Amino acid sequence: xSALLDALLLRxxxxxxxxxxxxxxxxxxxxxxxxxxxxxxxxxxxxxxxxATLPGVGIAFILMVALGGxxxxxxxxxxxxxASAALGLLLIEWIARRTRLAxxxxxxxxxxxxxxxxxxxxxxxQTMSAGRQAGLESFLLGSTAGMLFQxxxxxxxxxxxxxxxxxxxxxxxxxxxFDAEYAAAMGFDVRRIxxxxxxxxxxxxxxxxxxVGLILIVAMLIIPPVTARFWTERSGRVIWIAxxxxxVSGYVGAALSASxxxxxxxxxxxxxxxxxxxLSLLLAPGRGVAAAILRHRRFQARVHRRQGLxxxxxxxxxxxxxxxxxxxxxxxxxxxxxxxxxxxxxxAKVARDxxxxxxxxxxHQDAGLTGRYDGLTPIDRVFTADEIADFDRRLGPPALVxxxx
Amino acid sequence: xxAEFVQFSLTPILIGTLAAIACALPGNFLILRxxxxxxxxxxxxxxxxxxxxxxxTGTVAAIPMLLGAAGAAVVAVILIEAVKRLGRIEPGxxxxxxxxxxxxxxxxxxxxxxxxxxxxxxxxxxxxxxxxLIWFRATGWESLLDPAALAALPPELGRxxxxxxxxxxxxxxxxRWLKIATFDEGSAQALGIPAAALGFGLVITxxxxxxxxxxxxxxxxxxxxxxxxxxxxRLMTNRLERQIWWSxxxxxxSAVLGYVFAGYGPLWFGSTNAVSAAGMIAAVSGVILGLAxxxxxxxxxxxxxxxxxx
Numbered sequence: 243x244s245a246l247l248d249a250l251l252l253r254x255x256x257x258x259x260x261x262x263x264x265x266x267x268x269x270x271x272x273x274x275x276x277x278x279x280x281x282x283x284x285x286x287x288x289x290x291x292x293x294a295t296l297p298g299v300g301i302a303f304i305l306m307v308a309l310g311g312x313x314x315x316x317x318x319x320x321x322x323x324x325a326s327a328a329l330g331l332l333l334i335e336w337i338a339r340r341t342r343l344a345x346x347x348x349x350x351x352x353x354x355x356x357x358x359x360x361x362x363x364x365x366x367x368q369t370m371s372a373g374r375q376a377g378l379e380s381f382l383l384g385s386t387a388g389m390l391f392q393x394x395x396x397x398x399x400x401x402x403x404x405x406x407x408x409x410x411x412x413x414x415x416x417x418x419x420f421d422a423e424y425a426a427a428m429g430f431d432v433r434r435i436x437x438x439x440x441x442x443x444x445x446x447x448x449x450x451x452x453x454v455g456l457i458l459i460v461a462m463l464i465i466p467p468v469t470a471r472f473w474t475e476r477s478g479r480v481i482w483i484a485x486x487x488x489x490v491s492g493y494v495g496a497a498l499s500a501s502x503x504x505x506x507x508x509x510x511x512x513x514x515x516x517x518x519x520x521l522s523l524l525l526a527p528g529r530g531v532a533a534a535i536l537r538h539r540r541f542q543a544r545v546h547r548r549q550g551l552x553x554x555x556x557x558x559x560x561x562x563x564x565x566x567x568x569x570x571x572x573x574x575x576x577x578x579x580x581x582x583x584x585x586x587x588x589x590a591k592v593a594r595d596x597x598x599x600x601x602x603x604x605x606h607q608d609a610g611l612t613g614r615y616d617g618l619t620p621i622d623r624v625f626t627a628d629e630i631a632d633f634d635r636r637l638g639p640p641a642l643v644x645x646x647x
Numbered sequence: 648x649x650a651e652f653v654q655f656s657l658t659p660i661l662i663g664t665l666a667a668i669a670c671a672l673p674g675n676f677l678i679l680r681x682x683x684x685x686x687x688x689x690x691x692x693x694x695x696x697x698x699x700x701x702x703x704t705g706t707v708a709a710i711p712m713l714l715g716a717a718g719a720a721v722v723a724v725i726l727i728e729a730v731k732r733l734g735r736i737e738p739g740x741x742x743x744x745x746x747x748x749x750x751x752x753x754x755x756x757x758x759x760x761x762x763x764x765x766x767x768x769x770x771x772x773x774x775x776x777x778x779x780l781i782w783f784r785a786t787g788w789e790s791l792l793d794p795a796a797l798a799a800l801p802p803e804l805g806r807x808x809x810x811x812x813x814x815x816x817x818x819x820x821x822x823r824w825l826k827i828a829t830f831d832e833g834s835a836q837a838l839g840i841p842a843a844a845l846g847f848g849l850v851i852t853x854x855x856x857x858x859x860x861x862x863x864x865x866x867x868x869x870x871x872x873x874x875x876x877x878x879x880x881r882l883m884t885n886r887l888e889r890q891i892w893w894s895x896x897x898x899x900x901s902a903v904l905g906y907v908f909a910g911y912g913p914l915w916f917g918s919t920n921a922v923s924a925a926g927m928i929a930a931v932s933g934v935i936l937g938l939a940x941x942x943x944x945x946x947x948x949x950x951x952x953x954x955x956x957x
Contacts, residue, residue, distance in 0.1 A: 285740040286684055341940050342948040346683040346739075347878045351936050353687065354871025358929020361774050361868070362909070362922045369920035382773060383754055457691075457773075458754075461747030468740050504758045509751035516748040523734050531733050 246501040250494070258500040260394040261453070262493055265511060267401030268450055269492025272459075273466030273484035274408040275442045280467035281419035281480070286346070287334065287440075289460040290353040292447050294330025295323035296360025296456060299381050303367055314377070316393045316452060323381075324448045330356050331440055384455030384508030393452060400449035405485075407442055412481060415439050420477055453496070454508035462488060465515040472526035491515035543568060544618055548592060550574075554581045555593035594637075595621045601633040650787035658782045658800065659863075660906050662807050663928055666860035667898035669811040670872035672818050673853040675887075675894050678877045679829050684739065685724075685850055686873030688746040689857045690866045692716075692723040694773075695753025696858075702760060709802060713858050720854030723749055724847070775865025775925035777906070780804070803863055810859030817852055818891075821845065826887055864925040871929035876901060879936040882943030901932035 250262075279285050302322025306313040330352045337348035364378055377385075417425040418435045426432050443463060450459040470483035495511030524531050550565040551574070560566055560579065569575045574585030581589060598621050614624050622630060670686075677683050693716040700715025723745055731741040784790065784799035791797070818825070828835040828842045835842045857869045864872065880893035905928030910921045940946055 280740055283737050283739065285737075285743050286687070289684075289687065289743065337940055341882060341943075341946045343678075343878050343881060343940075344681050344683070346681055347678050347874055347881075350683045350687055350870055350874035351878055351933060354868060354874060354929050355933025355936070358868050358871055358926040358933065361865075361926030362930060364774075365920075365923040365926065366913075458747055458751055460743060461751065464740055464743035464747070468734070468736055468744055471736070472734065506754055506758050509754040509758075512747055512751035513755065516744070516751070519744060519748075523730070529735070534733075 246498060248501070250497045255500075257391060257394050258497075260391075260398050261507075262496040262500065264394060264397035264401045265453055265496035265507075266489045266493030267405055268397065268446065268453060269462060269466070269495075269511070269515075270485040270489035271401060271404030271408055271442075272446045272450065272462035272492075273470070273486070273488025274412075274481050275404070275439070275446050276463030276488070277467040277470065277481045277484045278415045278419045278439045279443060279463060280471070281477075282436075282439075284345075285464045285467075286349055286460075287331070288443050288447065288463045290334055290349040290356075291327045291331055291440075291444055292456045292459045293353040293360075294356040295327045295448060295451060296381070297356055297363055298322040298324065298326025299378055299451070300360055300363025300367060301326070303378060304363070304370070307370065316390075316396050319378075319381075320396070320448045320451065323451060324444060326356065327444050327447060331444065380455075381451050382455050382457055383506060384451070384453050384458065385506065397449060397453055400445070404442065404446050404449060407445070408481075408485070411435075411438055411442065416477055416481065454511055458508045458512050461512040461515060462492070465512070465519050466491070469515070469519045469522045472522040472529045475528075487515065487518050491518060541618075547572070548617055551585075551589045551592040552596065554585060554589035597637055598630060598633045601636050602629075605633070605636075650785070653782065653788055653790060654785045655781050656906070656910060657785070658804055659777045659780050659924060660903055662780055662801070662804055662863045663777055663902035663906055663924065664899050665804075665807045665811040666856075666863050666869075667872050667876065667902040667928070667932075668895055669807065669814045669856040670853075670860055670869060671876040671894045671898040672814050672891065673849060673856055674873040674877040675880065675891055676825055676829050676849055677853060677873065678881060679887075680846070680849075682850075683874050683878075684742060686853060686857065687870050688723055688727065688742045689720045689850070689854050690861070690869040690873075691746040691750045692719045692753075693858055693861050693866045693869075695719050695749045695756065697861075698753045698756045698760075702756065709806060713806070716858040716861065717851075717854055719749065720858070721851065724850050724854075773865050774923055775861075775863055775868060777863050777924040777928075778910075778921065780863060807859050807863060810855055814852055814856050817848075821848075825849070829887075864928065868925045868929040871932050872898065872901075875929075875932035875936045879932075879939035879943070882939040882946040885945055897932065897935050901928050901935060905929070905931040 276285070276288070279288055299319050299322055302319050303313040305322070306315060306318050311318075334345065334348045334352050337343055337351065338345040343351075367378060414425070414430055414435045415438070417428070417430060418432055418439070422432050425435070446463065447456070447459050450462060454462055466484040466488035467480065469487050470480045473483055474480055491514035492511055495514040496507060498514070499505040499507040499510045522530065525533075527533050546562065546565045546568050550560055550562075550569045553560050553565075554569075554575070560569070566575070566579065569585065570577060573582060574588055575581050599615050602621070602625065603615075625633075674683075674686065677685055696716035696719025697712050698715075699719070700711045703715075704711040726745045726749075727738070727741050730736055730744060731738055734741070736744075780801045780803050782790070782796075782800055784796040786796070824835070824840050824845055827838065828840055828845050832842050835845075853873065857866075857873070860869050860872065876897035877890070877894040879897050880890045883893045884890050906924045908931065909924040909927035912927075913920060913922055
């Protein structure tokens with residue numbers, strides 16, 4: 243536990259601290275950039291982009307070795323991965339635009355093919371004399387164990403730059419994500435902004451390769467926005483909430499992973515984000531499951547209460563146990579089912595409103611007003627006090643409910 | 648093409664081919680139903696399924712592994728549906744949330760358990776191990792008639808053969824239903840076809856194919872097998888029957904060419920080491936799809952040429 247605390251408070255060594263901060267920044271950028279993708283309903287494009295980085299890593303390694311280096315420069319490998327990711331992205335767009343295949347087929351085809359090619363290159367590299375300790379497999383699932391100082395710096399700096407780019411691009415990208423046609427009418431070049439958006443996603447993917455790995459980086463782009471969507475209906479806020487969720491999961495995940503053995507960084511970060519997702523799915527106000535159940539229960543209670551009161555007013559027996567429980571709990575009936583004073587008053591009111599609605603339907607042929615009758619909307623929310631007074635005049639004096647006097 | 652071929656290449660080629668066919672058949676329908684990425688999701692969750700099966704049984708026997716993987720696929724499909732409905736989230740994002748989480752869980756479990764004594768590692772699960780499935784007892788073509796040698800065939804061959812046969816039989820049995828439900832779900836329901844159950848069954852069939860193929864080609868390359876051959880076939884014809892045959896042909900071509908390029912290709916360049924066969928199969932299938940995109944007679948989304956070509 244103290245090891246985790248140390249890692250969380252950045253006391254687990256300079257490298258670990260740098261990695262945790264970098265993961266937090268990267269998580270923030272990924273969450274924010276992923277929001278644009280999510281709102282454009284293109285979340286899984288990022289999966290293909292991530293898998294398409296693998297052949298680039300392999301080719302960059304081979305090129306660097308051929309040019310006389312040791313091939314392990316992180317910047318070189320990341321540049322290669324960016325190039326092949328861009329190629330994969332262009333191919334997806336080309337297939338979806340030029341052929342009759344749908345975008346999902348294009349995504350899957352590029353993903354599988356590029357990954358297969360990447361695996362072929364990895365086996366080629368394993369047979370090269372320089373390739374035996376290349377450790378390129380760490381790009382699959384991410385690994386911060388034994389990470390070099392300059393690699394940690396690359397992640398921290400890259401994460402910062404990605405956050406800055408998100409901040410600079412937030413307005414045009416929000417606009418395009420929500421309403422591309424409106425953005426076009428406002429004079430924005432939608433295609434270029436889309437390109438910038440994909441560029442940002444690609445940058446996040448590439449920076450995250452070493453940390454989370456190419457198979458799981460897509461989770462950093464998808465889970466935070468989906469989670470954030472539970473907490474707000476406002477466009478501008480989704481981005482920052484998603485960024486915060488991504489940042490927290492990145493930071494906590496990296497710290498957890500540094501604090502114990504056999505805790506691979508990428509999966510831990512993803513699982514942290516997933517835990518936040520499950521919490522939000524269940525507990526978020528408004529869109530969460532618990533809130534929906536609560537809403538449903540309240541609605542049910544209102545329907546049962548009204549039906550019960552109407553039955554009381556008509557002096558019909560109530561047999562539904564839930565209705566009886568509900569009315570008894572509110573003190574409207576006695577345990578033997580006889581209405582109390584309050585119960586009779588409430589029943590009279592419900593019955594009177596019901597008769598007012600009948601009159602209202604005769605007076606107003608307009609379905610726009612009377613169509614709002616659902617048995618639960620109070621009549622004084624639809625009609626003015628004057629109108630209700632008019633209904634009452636037509637109704638005649640209030641009829642006595644049996645036993646009220 | 649002598650004894651050495653039978654011993655080292657015949658069974659991997661057969662396994663690769665059968666795996667490719669088993670995946671391509673359901674892939675045709677997944678593509679037409681715009682569910683191509685279900686294959687992606689399933690192939691990722693196979694890993695956690697296998698890890699859990701290993702943790703429960705403590706062995707790497709085939710049957711528990713297959714059951715675990717199939718179970719994980721079912722769980723994933725149910726979870727995706729639940730997230731989609733409960734959270735009102737679009738399908739792509741729901742899929743992304745579920746399969747990455749399950750995959751991350753699988754990797755974590757694998758790292759946390761001591762699997763050093765058994766052959767179960769992430770890279771094998773991702774990349775497959777086609778090359779190792781050799782027929783060690785074979786001495787030449789005559790071994791095909793030798794019961795003792797046949798008994799020593801790699802067990803993966805039997806499994807993938809059964810899976811491929813099962814997928815093929817299911818495709819034939821449900822052919823009419825699948826065809827109607829894929830193209831017109833409304834009329835399928837009007838005809839009393841249980842379209843929802845059929846869709847679920849299709850996904851489960853795809854899962855079975857993915858799990859059986861997983862042994863040989865690894866979990867990621869399965870995606871290419873699901874999508875590339877059927878997608879290329881889709882660009883060749885307008886008739887579903889022909890599309891299925893094209894996809895099977897492309898699947899076989901990818902598997903055979905991929906294996907040959909992987910095994911013998913490096914020799915042509917003067918290298919002595921073979922490269923990953925599974926990766927090469929996926930790459931070849933991608934190249935075939937690329938050629939179909941460029942030259943397929945029915946590649947265009949809308950085109951005047953389509954009617955006269957048909």
